[in-house]
Amino acid sequence: MAVDVRPVVSGPTTVLYPLRNRLVEVRRVTRLTPRMVRVTLGGEEMAGFQDGQAGSPDDHVKLCFPAPGADLPVLPVVRPDDLGEQDPNGPLPILRDYTVRAWRPERLEIDVDMVLHGHGIATTWAREARPGKVIGVLGPRGSVHYTGDYPWYLLGADETGLPALARRLAELPAGVPTFVFVQVAGPAEEQELTSAADVSLTWLHHGPAPAGAGSPLEAAVRALTLPPGEGLVWFAGEATMLRPIRRYLRRELGLPKERVDVDGYWRRGVIELDHQEAVGED
Numbered sequence: 001m002a003v004d005v006r007p008v009v010s011g012p013t014t015v016l017y018p019l020r021n022r023l024v025e026v027r028r029v030t031r032l033t034p035r036m037v038r039v040t041l042g043g044e045e046m047a048g049f050q051d052g053q054a055g056s057p058d059d060h061v062k063l064c065f066p067a068p069g070a071d072l073p074v075l076p077v078v079r080p081d082d083l084g085e086q087d088p089n090g091p092l093p094i095l096r097d098y099t100v101r102a103w104r105p106e107r108l109e110i111d112v113d114m115v116l117h118g119h120g121i122a123t124t125w126a127r128e129a130r131p132g133k134v135i136g137v138l139g140p141r142g143s144v145h146y147t148g149d150y151p152w153y154l155l156g157a158d159e160t161g162l163p164a165l166a167r168r169l170a171e172l173p174a175g176v177p178t179f180v181f182v183q184v185a186g187p188a189e190e191q192e193l194t195s196a197a198d199v200s201l202t203w204l205h206h207g208p209a210p211a212g213a214g215s216p217l218e219a220a221v222r223a224l225t226l227p228p229g230e231g232l233v234w235f236a237g238e239a240t241m242l243r244p245i246r247r248y249l250r251r252e253l254g255l256p257k258e259r260v261d262v263d264g265y266w267r268r269g270v271i272e273l274d275h276q277e278a279v280g281e282d
């Protein structure tokens, strides 16, 4: 049962779920592109995940990883609505955020699409993931629903935001004009995206530059002339890259914050970014 429903004035609605840990197994590992792997996680403990509801495209969990060399993760202390106090003398849980790319209640399993980047606990785990490996899943804390009748959408992401973007695209109403910019390393990272919307999709390549550096994304967004009407804007990816895009949308175009959702999913040089603070306010 969902514990709360919070309508936000002129903005999205958030449905909260009781927070709990689940220990699950890797069921399948599918290589999507050279830099992206789909890991299917499942097990009996997935019963009741998101109260069995479909959720929304932004839904994300904290994956709880075993420490290097360990078989099982140290799980965080949770209360129904938040994280609890961890034993300061014990080992700490290792947590990273990942989008729920798909949730199949009938099979008690989820897919997470994980970028294989340079180094990090999560990416190392993803590179070595095999059926039978155990991992913790915490959350999601809630689902954010944009229920407005938007006349257009502007969506953008790097590789980390691509799973949520793909899910959002698949759920858009038929025929609605939708401008999409996705920045990936190169052509081999482009994925098949499906949507009933009227999609104008541009793939941008950062090439040999590190992900999130020297972004062609901002230039592409600035070159776009948005249609009239109160559309919805959603971006996710490297936080430093997104900050000027958010400023442009909010300050130069004057779009209201209820219709501009720009979320920093990681930041160059930062381990385990707190994404609530990532892109900052306007």
Ligand SMILES: Cc1cc2nc3c(=O)[nH]c(=O)nc-3n(C[C@H](O)[C@H](O)[C@H](O)COP(=O)(O)OP(=O)(O)OC[C@H]3O[C@@H](n4cnc5c(N)ncnc54)[C@H](O)[C@@H]3O)c2cc1C
Residues within 6 Å of the ligand: 060, 096, 097, 098, 099, 100, 112, 113, 114, 115, 116, 117, 118, 119, 120, 121, 122, 123, 124, 159, 160, 161, 163, 164, 211, 264, 265, 266, 267, 268, 269, 270, 271, 272, 273, 275
């Ligand atoms: C709400 C939310 C949803 C997310 N969904 C996804 C998802 O579906 N798929 C996904 O792959 N990621 C997703 N992310 C991003 C993911 O949580 C981060 O990339 C995370 O830092 C990876 O952990 P790590 O242990 O591999 O690296 P960390 O230990 O956190 O960082 C180690 C180093 O790697 C760098 N780094 C981290 N991520 C990347 C990257 N992608 N490319 C290049 N360098 C990087 C850091 O800057 C740091 O220098 C999401 C993040 C949020 C907040």
